[in-house]
Amino acid sequence: MKNFCAHRLLYWWFRTGVAMFVTCVHFSPSNAQVSPRQIEIGVIPGGLRYNVTQFEAAAGEFIELTLDNNGLIPHNWLLLQSGKMQDVIDAAVALGGSGLSKDFIPQTPDILQRITLVQPGKSISIQFRVPEKTGDYPYVCTFPGHSNLMRGVMKVLGKSDKVSAPLTETSSRRLALDALGRSKVQPFPEGTREKPYIIRTFMPEPDLGPEVLANHDRGYVAANYNPGQGKDVPGIALTDQGLPAAIGVHFGEPLSICWDTVECRLMYAWNGGFLDMSHYWGKGAGGSRKGFDYVSRLIGKIQFKTQGTHPLNANYHQGAIPPVPRYRGYKLFNGTPEFIYTFGPYTVHERVTPSGNKAVLFDYSIRDMQNDSLIRFGLDPAIRPSVESSTGHWEGNELLLTAEEARKFQLVLRYD
Ligand SMILES: [Cu+2]
Structure with a gap:
């Protein structure tokens, strides 16, 4: 025992698993x-x-x-x-x-x-x-x-x-x-035409189909903590519960929209209400959650659901794999979100607002990085008859726009 210095003592404690720690002033020169x-x-x-x-x-x-x-x-x-x-x-x-x-x-x-x-x-x-x-x-x-x-x-x-x-x-x-x-948190947020309510949250996915959800990575499974078992257990795929990166905008009675930041496009539009967040947020003054669930519920009736691939896919014909759209954020334009995303060489600014009671107005600005090639804006055949454009010319289901025209154009979508 006579050779036992403090180092050896510490070493012995570690080896024998004695969970004891000695703070030794002698070995810590900086006491500050x-x-x-x-x-x-x-x-x-x-x-x-x-x-x-x-x-x-x-x-x-x-x-x-x-x-x-x-x-x-x-x-x-x-x-x-x-x-x-x-x-x-x-x-x-x-x-x-x-x-x-x-x-x-x-x-x-x-x-x-x-x-x-x-x-x-x-x-x-x-x-x-x-x-x-x-x-x-x-x-x-x-x-x-x-x-x-x-x-x-x-x-x-x-x-x-x-x-x-x-x-x-x-x-x-x-x-x-x-x-x-x-x-004053209440689970039924509301906006108006002048001051829309904007929220990024999990939103319902009303069977939009694989073409629309082309860039969603279905199958990522997040672990859930199970309080009963006291450990993480495999959860369910988040995307099965809805659209995980959607932005909901409520313009009051005539229009609510779901714009998705993964697909970078309008997913669906509805009227008659906005979102019931109580499954997620609980109810403010009234009580607790109805049950637990990330996905908000729609209030009202879906009037429009998008179909087909992204309109800018039309620029990538002949078997080419179209680029993945990349969301860049939104800025407010008169209180309305202007979504910004890139799609290959294009940078797109897009606003979606109500136009009367049964129509949606899209304000687009596509900035073309290339020179004088035409921009093709392709719509699904099922949607094309409901859409009018302020400029460009139609070739079947594709709207052809010069770079100049694409810098500022509007589409009106009627759904009645
Ligand atoms: Cu949190």
Whole structure:
């Protein structure tokens, strides 16, 4: 025993599996390491909200932040540069069908810190230094359908300011319901023609068919946490539950649309209502979820369902494999989303708005990277008779447009 130095003692402890750790001042020359201040964020069960919606931090402070997912579905946590909330949400939407494999986290310098998707029942911690610049830094969960509700703000105070402990809403049912009631969240969002309601979420897939869903990777199976078994079990394919990267827009009574960011086109249009989110969000002041399910329900009646391959496929004849459309985001044009995507050499800007009660107006701008070739915009034979164009000329089911004409044209689709 006389040769037993501290090293050997530690080694022996490891070898024998004695789980004991000795902190030895003698072996740690740098004693200056400050331990991080712990901040824990959970979720309000059934509420789709973080239980901490605001916390303070001192400039340059060292923090360990834990996202403890005590909810039923996966969540992430992204700390953002001031004023960049919408940009990051749009970039997350732009991930389209590849979103799940990237934890719905886009590549952008606007994200300062990140916690990847945390499965239910799990937690992930990160350590970071708070920015030196004082101000409000928003945080958000970019899992589809969450960002409208699941957000908060880190308030960075001066270096020597007194920082108060975060206010955590307890997960007791009473408090959670009160918070939901105050948040005015209700599961039936509504928009108007002047101020459409726009949401990126899982939307129903009313049997659109393989040509329409050409770019959906069916068959990706996500694991589900099974609380009974206490472990992950193979889940069902997400795409079987609906369109995972759709954007729903409600223009009020006459029109709701489902525009898909994977296929980059209008999927369907309906009227008589918008979406019932209660299966996903639960009901605000009224109670909990009806059951659990990502996919919203349509309210109203589908008036139009798209068919056939993407119109710009018509440029890739003779057995060529058409390029995969890539969604780039949307910008607001008079309150209406203008979707932007690339399709091979083309960059397309597309707006879809109501035109009276039984028609949809498409405003297109196709910027042709090539020179003077005609752009072919091919419609399914079943849809062609319902469509009129403001310019170009028709050859069968194809609208031929010069590069100049394609820069700005409109289509009207009538469905009565
Ligand atoms: Cu979330």
